[in-house]
Amino acid sequence: MSILTIHNTLTNKKEPFESLQQGKVGMYVCGVTVYDRCHLGHARAVVFFDVVYRYLKSLGYDVTFVRNFTDIDDKIIKRANEEGIFWKDLTEKYITKFHKDFSRLNILSPTFEPKATDHIQDIIDAVAKLIDNGFAYVVDGDVYFRVRKFEKYGSLSGRSVDELQSGARIDVNEQKEDPLDFAVWKSSKDGEPYWDSPWGHGRPGWHIECSVMSQKYLGKIFDIHGGGHDLIFPHHENEIAQSEALSGNQFVKYWIHNGFVTINKEKMSKSTGNFFALDDIFEHYEPRVLRLFLISRHYKVPLDYSTDLLDEAKQSWARVENSVGIIEDAFMQKQLDSDELDQFAFCQFMDAMNDDFNTSQALAVVFDLITAMNQSVMSNKIDIELKTKLNTVRRICTILGLEINTSDLCRVTVDDIEKLSDATDLDVYLEKIHKRDISDKDIRHLVLLRLVCRVNKDFQNADKIRAIIADMGYHVRDTKKETVFFKI
RNA sequence: GGCGGCGUACCCGAGUGGUAAGGGAGUGGUCUGCAAAACCAUUAUUCAUCGGUUCAAUUCCGAUCGCCGCCUCCA
Structure with a gap:
């Protein structure tokens, strides 16, 4: 070390x-x-x-x-x-x-x-x-x-x-x-x-x-x-x-x-x-994206600012939050209590920081972990090794002061469909959509309705609703049994 | 003028005396109703240019070019 x-x-x-x-x-x-x-x-x-x-x-x-x-x-x-x-x-x-x-x-x-x-x-x-x-x-x-x-x-x-x-x-x-x-x-x-x-x-x-x-x-x-x-x-x-x-x-x-x-x-x-x-910058970018941008280069050298670079930082941070969000979900299903760290990765992080606070290299350790975690999820290996990697990502990000925020993710599942009052809901909402008489309060309901359409293979209406949702600044992401949505 | 720093792929950006991390973007593929996300593959025989030292340099030394900073308030 x-x-x-x-x-x-x-x-x-x-x-x-x-x-x-x-x-x-x-x-x-x-x-x-x-x-x-x-x-x-x-x-x-x-x-x-x-x-x-x-x-x-x-x-x-x-x-x-x-x-x-x-x-x-x-x-x-x-x-x-x-x-x-x-x-x-x-x-x-x-x-x-x-x-x-x-x-x-x-x-x-x-x-x-x-x-x-x-x-x-x-x-x-x-x-x-x-x-x-x-x-x-x-x-x-x-x-x-x-x-x-x-x-x-x-x-x-x-x-x-x-x-x-x-x-x-x-x-x-x-x-x-x-x-x-x-x-x-x-x-x-x-x-x-x-x-x-x-x-x-x-x-x-x-x-x-x-x-x-x-x-x-x-x-x-x-x-x-x-x-x-x-x-x-x-x-x-x-x-x-x-x-x-x-x-x-x-x-x-x-x-x-x-x-x-x-x-x-x-x-x-x-x-x-x-x-x-x-x-002024906060009006367009999340503070944690700005923070990531600020530590993306070694502290001693100049850091050039542009909105393109901030957009890149935003994308790369989304990679971290997407991955952590998905994995934490996986561990909701499958409880695995461990506070262990991936020692190899954490040592790499320490080596980077010990070298005159090389945050660029430290961040590379995070992204390597993200890739490895995604691979695990891909092959359904929701195991203790994945948990230690997740712990390590969280630990490193805490030390860097980067807050991983997955709480903005909302989801509806096929089970929620049963809670819908009745089928006429769809027509009512389609009418509201038509009149543009909708607000953020309706998002969850819209996403659910879209899921109903998808289950019924009514893809035309599903896509129509997605377009409306997108107009309202939200993004939807489908998996087998649920739809995740979040504000962009 | 004096002192100092920097110049790495399309963009951003680490790094090492033995042959180039990571992110974004692109391309092809897998997956998906379609998207999105993710995964796989792919993108620098080359690190401003020219010399020198060395078995070997992008990494050390010198010169040249270019960019920037401090010398005044400034994070």
Whole structure:
């Protein structure tokens, strides 16, 4: 059995994962700045780290998982002004929205979900300490971090300070000692939200909230810190500088960064308007299809979005649910109690996940199992081996957070025909159909009537009813003794 | 300009120093009243191009072309 290896951005290598404390993992993932709806790019990051969280737990680790909300910053103030609402109302609106969207994507709640504005005093204390130890300085109510004093600066993003210096854009703020220095505390202008501080009215700079909250909940050093690839510089670079300047020790052992979602190969981004909001996508696709799509590629490489690809994901997920639905039915008839897993397949899954969370390969294990299960059903082998495969599919999908939903499947059997009041029902319904006076409530009855027609070999009417059913967005599937129907 | 990533069938996408997972789509067949689902068979002598190392490279090295990202807010 393999062991978990993780590609560490810090060393740019795949490394065996060894937690700092036996059996425990501390993980911090940068959440979102709450000033707008979440898009597919956010979803990829959130879903991927949810998979990491679930997988680590499945390995038996006691995981403390922190994902923050950055709920005060320039964009929030700007947006609140544009909409003419109080900034706090804006952030709360989008935090609620975040929870709503991501619960649909079957995301587990993190252990802690801290907000920057709930930790202002901690932030002020940290800034004061940075000033005390010479890593930060005050200019007119602003506080800046002295980048050049932190010798390791640039180690995460692979840049040298001089390189950055030459490429640095001209900053309007001439007060800084060095163009590379960044704000840890920003003084507020009139009308802007502020908190009292030893340096006057102001608010935290970007970056400091993550340094403070991660260390507060996870300690001075912790195992995993994650986020989107675009956060490597400057956000995570700055976090390292601040955090290590505060603690004097290494901040994080493993840095994990996920690649972007792209549209026509270009980065999905709010600032360019090149994005699809989650709730818009949910109107056309089931969240679990979206989730499958998001983990269909290895997390580090870009994932290109298109509706064609989502349609493919939808089809492949239908393959899983069809198969599981049929097999669970089979086990309704034939009780077989076993929680055993197919050890061979499950080991293949573990090997895939242990190889830097290779979800593509992990999914291949699921599809191989599906094929094998279908073959069993085909040859009527409803046995313990099939049950262990089914258990394994369910187990793997749970770890990946993919919810297998077979409850939408409804069925009518030939036995139900007897319950029909009388034969005139058909004429009544055909009349209703003719008048289009039917609704979702009638579906079950329609399917049953169609079955009656089929039993009576009245295929013309059977097909007519099927066409109506299809028009209403349902699909029927016949087997020897029953008809299964479900909404498409 | 600096740094980094990617280029695998019709599409998506894993992977390995010894000859290419999986999904979607297509084609032929089985099954079915017909569909659908499922099953079977089939679809890359080839992994951007050109060199090099090697008994052997798609996998390592170099060059070239193409695409993308970061260097400014950004998952």
